[in-house]
Amino acid sequence: MxxxxxxxxxxxxxxxxxxxxxxxxxxxxxxxxxxxxxxxxxxxxxxxxxxxxxxxxxxxxxxxxxxxxxxxxxxxxxxxxxxxxxxxxxxxxxxxxxxxxxxxxxxxxxxNFHIFARAEETRPVTRENLEAGMFTASCVSGDLTCELLVWAGVPVANIIPIAKEGTGDFRMVLAGRADLYISDFSVNRRLRKAEGYSLDLTKPVMRLDSRxxxxxxxxxxxxxxxxxxxxxxxxxxxxxxxxxxxxxxxxxxxxxxxxxxxxxxxxxxx
The missing domain is CATH 3.40.190.10 (Periplasmic binding protein-like II)
Structure with missing residues (x-):
């Protein structure tokens, strides 16, 4: 051996x-x-x-x-x-x-990472509310966005990682199965356009202070x-x-x- x-x-x-x-x-x-x-x-x-x-x-x-x-x-x-x-x-x-x-x-x-929510979301998305567990969030398992959600203050227990690749986290939020997802602002626009979704379905609610x-x-x-x-x-x-x-x-x-x-x-x- x-x-x-x-x-x-x-x-x-x-x-x-x-x-x-x-x-x-x-x-x-x-x-x-x-x-x-x-x-x-x-x-x-x-x-x-x-x-x-x-x-x-x-x-x-x-x-x-x-x-x-x-x-x-x-x-x-x-x-x-x-x-x-x-x-x-x-x-x-x-x-x-x-x-x-x-x-x-x-x-x-x-x-230029932002946290996105459904367009009708009215609760204030602040770090304090994130840390308090007010919101759930979705990310693709193993993806950078899972790390960024933790960095933003979302409790691990409130993060829903999904195995599906691609843009499944956006679809989870759209379906109401999670409250938030993270995307780069410009890339979010490109992905929604490429998939045929209106940009009005979700909105950026917090910019991540990340370099x-x-x-x-x-x-x-x-x-x-x-x-x-x-x-x-x-x-x-x-x-x-x-x-x-x-x-x-x-x-x-x-x-x-x-x-x-x-x-x-x-x-x-x-």
Whole structure:
């Protein structure tokens, strides 16, 4: 048993060592993301496009790095980013819980999270009322919004996580089975439009005072010189005025994309 464990650890060390060597000797980095239009999505020809993808390519090209972008399920992307020394990830949301587990290389877009309720809701949505358990809230299990609800003050017992992916939390509120859900303001507009729902069905009732944004990030196993090179490229592009964040207007309009709604919930589990 011990021999098997030692052999497994040795194999893991060889794989990680090989990946580190690839990143260090100019071999391509692997940049992982999910299908999350308009930020990142697969085109019919198999290439990866999107508003955030354009920024990632801009920074990595300016840094002179070789890379390959792959769309995979979000849980797999997160695992690779945490464990592989040649892996980057986007569009990942920066939160207090994961602050020290990643290196936040490039800010791609600001986030503007709000708590939403049904249009007819009249009770005041305040942190005090949230903490008192006045409201129930829904989120997709494992999604960033579940963490944000707790951060906003909703008791865990009042949060209804659902296994259904996509926009099930909005539908729970619409059906009256929960009072609240969380969404980025611009993304909420885009999702409702894409699904054929009127924006008047729900309303934003509280803006979260959060500095979470959407990023290109790496795990701490990526060589420090590679991370520094990416950050330097980003700072130089900003200083020259050539780099612009994805705007709220672009997020709301959705850009020009031919893809379905994301399969991993509203947010890159971030």
């Amino acid at each position: 011990r021999l098997g464990i030692k052999m497994g650890l040795a194999m893991l060390a060889l794989v990680c060592g090989a990946a580190a060597a690839r990143a260090a000797d100019g071999q391509p980095l692997i940049v992982y993301t999910e299908n999350y239009p308009p930020f990142n999505y697969a085109k019919p020809d198999g290439s990866v496009a999107g508003l955030a993808t354009d920024r990632v390519r801009q920074v990595l090209d300016a840094a002179g790095l070789q890379y390959e972008i792959k769309i995979v399920p979000w849980a797999r992307a997160m695992n690779y980013a945490r464990t592989r020394p040649d892996a980057l990830i986007y569009t990942i949301t920066r939160t207090p819980r994961r602050e020290y587990g990643f290196d936040w290389l490039v800010l791609l877009a600001e986030s 979470a944004g959407f990023y290109l990030a790496s795990g701490l196993n990526v060589p420090a010189d590679i991370r520094a090179r990416i950050k330097a490229s980003y700072e130089q592009l900003k200083a020259s005025g050539d780099y612009q964040l994805v705007s709220n207007e672009q997020q709301a309009d959705g850009g020009q994309w031919e893809a379905t709604l994301p399969d991993q919930g509203h947010w890159p589990d971030g």
